[in-house]
Amino acid sequence: MHHEQHEDATLESTLPCIDRSKALLTRCEALVPARTQTLAKGPGQYVRGVSPVFAQRGKGAHIWDVDGNRYLDYTMAVGPLVLGYGNDVVDAAIREQLNDGITFSLMHPLEVEVAELITEMVPSLEMVRYSKTGCDVTTAAVRLARAYTGKSTVLCCGYHGWHDWYIGTTDRSLGIPQQVRDLTYTFAFNDIESVRQSIDDDTAAIILEPMVVDEPNETFLHDLRELCTQRGIVLIFDEMWTGFRIARGGAQERFGVTADLVCYSKAIANGMPLSVLAGRADIMRLLDRDVFFFTTFGGEALSLAAARATMQVLRDEPVLAVIEQHGNILRDQLNALISDYGIEWLSVKGLGSRTMLAIARPMEEALLVKSYIHQELLRCGILWNGFHNLSYAHRAEDIEHTLEAYADVLPRLHNHMSHGKLADQLLGTPMEPVFRRTGNFNTRPRLGASA
Numbered sequence: 001m002h003h004e005q006h007e008d009a010t011l012e013s014t015l016p017c018i019d020r021s022k023a024l025l026t027r028c029e030a031l032v033p034a035r036t037q038t039l040a041k042g043p044g045q046y047v048r049g050v051s052p053v054f055a056q057r058g059k060g061a062h063i064w065d066v067d068g069n070r071y072l073d074y075t076m077a078v079g080p081l082v083l084g085y086g087n088d089v090v091d092a093a094i095r096e097q098l099n100d101g102i103t104f105s106l107m108h109p110l111e112v113e114v115a116e117l118i119t120e121m122v123p124s125l126e127m128v129r130y131s132k133t134g135c136d137v138t139t140a141a142v143r144l145a146r147a148y149t150g151k152s153t154v155l156c157c158g159y160h161g162w163h164d165w166y167i168g169t170t171d172r173s174l175g176i177p178q179q180v181r182d183l184t185y186t187f188a189f190n191d192i193e194s195v196r197q198s199i200d201d202d203t204a205a206i207i208l209e210p211m212v213v214d215e216p217n218e219t220f221l222h223d224l225r226e227l228c229t230q231r232g233i234v235l236i237f238d239e240m241w242t243g244f245r246i247a248r249g250g251a252q253e254r255f256g257v258t259a260d261l262v263c264y265s266k267a268i269a270n271g272m273p274l275s276v277l278a279g280r281a282d283i284m285r286l287l288d289r290d291v292f293f294f295t296t297f298g299g300e301a302l303s304l305a306a307a308r309a310t311m312q313v314l315r316d317e318p319v320l321a322v323i324e325q326h327g328n329i330l331r332d333q334l335n336a337l338i339s340d341y342g343i344e345w346l347s348v349k350g351l352g353s354r355t356m357l358a359i360a361r362p363m364e365e366a367l368l369v370k371s372y373i374h375q376e377l378l379r380c381g382i383l384w385n386g387f388h389n390l391s392y393a394h395r396a397e398d399i400e401h402t403l404e405a406y407a408d409v410l411p412r413l414h415n416h417m418s419h420g421k422l423a424d425q426l427l428g429t430p431m432e433p434v435f436r437r438t439g440n441f442n443t444r445p446r447l448g449a450s451a
Ligand SMILES: Cc1ncc(COP(=O)(O)O)c(C=O)c1O
Pocket: 132, 133, 134, 135, 136, 138, 158, 159, 160, 161, 162, 209, 238, 239, 240, 241, 265
């Protein structure tokens, strides 16, 4: 499929040729419902008809599509690639493990070694279990919290995966019984009152992403911690994004708050499928017998070898400092550009290693804006869909190139928006929202918010 003459095709002013992506998508649509296995990298998250759909390979901070076009990647496999594609140390560790085998009839020493490394990097963690997806461990954490407290309801804030207990709170809950939906409620980030009002005597767990867009205010996570301790509620941090990214010890270290249970995935193994449930020994010990959590591939060794290598690099090299510094430069200079152009409804938020464009417009219009920027950045050889997920392989010159590209796109965006003509500029189908409504689904009925 890969034709050498297409390699490193210059994209400067024209949109890439995506014929092979289009042909594959047609075959895909006949066989694969929803087309994609990972919503955030599917064709609905890019401008259809314009954007590449299928990847051929990746190296460093770059991805090549099946038509041979090369892009600087800001999606980075939706999170895992903290060191970049094809990191030499991680790849060597995977190859070396492959010589011995992938998965066995007995346990593998890496199950112990990786647990030791995790508890060394995040000292508050006392015990560790593995699984394959983020969902596996958020669901296991919720079950553990229910088992430990003898209570049933869950309060959550953020995205926690496709399992019933969480996705039942959203508008994509078909197939989930009302009885299950009635057990999970959401609360608003940085709003301790919304949590206080939602807690009752049956609250087993509070699970949240400790940071997505805004940093937690000075008191929020500390107040949550105190509230959970007072009310006998298990505090769970969903650190799929923050873990091994915003500090070696993740959000717990960065914000100085210790959760009871913590869920990790993504960055811990630089692209190999591994998730981790860890936390307090007295809660985790319930997994010894009465809380059942086992799976065929839990101790699969290639992923554990990748995790060991990734954590060693994170420990021994200034990875997190570098990605944060690059990301902060990108965020701050981009915000300066936006303010120079007087685009009041646009800003870049987040912490260095993961920042995102915040578009203060109604959803339909915000999707048009995102779609336009995505389409125009493709012309500059940049694959972007709203986030800047930085890796150690993104260099200062990549950031500079990105800022130049934005400097070209933003005034045109502003101009088309001012004239109400942005939709005319799109050469394909705009991006789709993940949920039709966002935020504050299924808040506690007595909160008085619309359900
Ligand atoms: C914060 C968070 N929690 C949970 C999940 C679910 O993980 P997975 O998709 O691996 O099941 C994700 C996935 O993106 C996530 O971002």
